[in-house]
Amino acid sequence: MAMILIVDDDTAFRDTLAEALCDLDYQVSQAASCEAGLRRLQAGGIDLAIVDLRLPGDNGLAFLRAAPALAPGVPCIMLTAYAVGSNTIEAMRLGAFDHLTKPIGRETLAQTLARALRTKENDTVDTSAMADTSQAGEQMLSNSEVMRAIFKRIGLVADSDNSVLVLGETGTGKELVAQALHANSARKAGPFVAVNCAAIPADLLESELFGHVKGAFSGATAERAGRFREADGGTLFLDEIGDMALPTQAKILRVLQEREVTPLGGRHALPVDLRIVAATHRDIEADVAADAFRADLWYRLQVITIHLPPLRERPEDIDLLAAHFLQQGGNGRAKRLSGAALAALRAHGWPGNVRELRNTMQRAIALSEGELIEAGHLGLNAARASQAQTATTAAPPGDIDWDGPLDAAVATLEAAMLLRALAACAGNRSQAARRLGLSRQQLYRKLAQYGLE
Secondary structure (H helix, E strand, O other): OOEEEEEOOOHHHHHHHHHHHHHOOOEEEEEOOHHHHHHHHHHOOOOEEEEEOOOOOOOHHHHHHHHHHHOOOOOEEEEEOOOEHHHHHHHHHOOOOEEEEOOOOHHHHHHHHHHHHHHHHHOOOOOOOOOOOOOOHHHOEOOOHHHHHHHHHHHHHOOOOOOEEEEOOOOOOHHHHHHHHHHOOOOOOOOEEEEEOOOOOHHHHHHHHHOEOOOOOOOOOOOEOOHHHHOOOOEEEEEOHHHOOHHHHHHHHHHHHHOEEOOEOOOOOEEOOOEEEEEEOOOHHHHHHOOOOOHHHHHHHOOEEEEOOOHHHOOOHHHHHHHHHHHHHOOOOOOEEOHHHHHHHHHOOOOOHHHHHHHHHHHHHHHOOOOEEOHHHHOOOHHHHHHHHHHHHOOOOOOOOOOOOHHHHHHHHHHHHHHHHHHHOOOOHHHHHHHHOOOHHHHHHHHHHOOOO
8 A cells, every 4th residue: 555645734635635545545644844744755665745835944846856865766746726837847847747736636636646656666757647837937827727738748848958849829828938948948047049030031031040250241241140159058949930931941950950050151060059949820730731841840840849729728717817917017006807807808719819818908907097997998899898798797597595495596506607608708608618617518408407598
């Protein structure tokens, strides 16, 4: 029977988790601080540790740093109640087996423990569900499982020198991913250089990237190092690489293969030591098939691929990000969203993704005179704002009888929430189901149950 160490200063949570572990046929040892947990780990007999991030004194990351020397091979699972990407990436970079958020579901707990202990027995690394966060990342916030999986992936690959290709629509945060990869790598003391390949004319891009010698062309009155050499020892982020001309792609491929760069007009290649992170909003596979992007460069870049989902596919992040941007741009002024404004945000399709949401919040902060931001301050589509207003003001199908039977009160509340969700999602049942945490089949059954079809 495996012995699980719980390190958490919340006595009630620790006892509840210990009870769940005992029900799963594990033995349990408990500690209320990082120091006490490390002493217990050093004493031996521990097969796995579950460690809270926030602890009195040294935090859970300190536990992760010290644990391998005290008990090599013992997997550690980090817990947090805070949705900040940087903590997850750092935990994974330090070797955490996984990074879970409180509260933990029994099934998730059982599956994670089984994988971790199986990994320990086989003495191999299981990367199927590694954890989330990174130093770049107070801005990388998410409540969604899909983004947490991406945070975990960043933490796992940050220390390697492999090229990374980041895919995603405009505004999803591709540069933030590149910054997180750099900030959590062995190259973090080196430069992070970002180039938007789509913003530089094709006839100037080669000089921008590779540099030039004096007299290489008309106007080249002095030598220029170029972005590859500027990024030497660090990370070069090539944004919108899908818009790069084919001849320039061929030269990029050579730099990746030979790790040297020849300035325009130069006779000798110069060595460079850097990591390449590239990004694009384009469908690169389709471009390769259409001979619009070099297949060999695509293969070289996509050693590791990270695909960022659009904001409309993770609506649970809208509230969190909106609150973050409000706090970030408020300049000390306390601003809050009205119910209608929040519903309007949830109903919007966000074609510009997180960047559009940030700009929307900045506009709302500027246009609202008081502390309350209304739907009109957002500047979103008027029809959607109107639908959202209806969602917040629509009367429930009946008043709750607080002194009546519990079943009747729950039914009234459920029906009201169904109507709100449908109105906020402009009648889109798939979105309403996700918003309510239901499957579509469950939503349809409840609509039929309450006569709301």
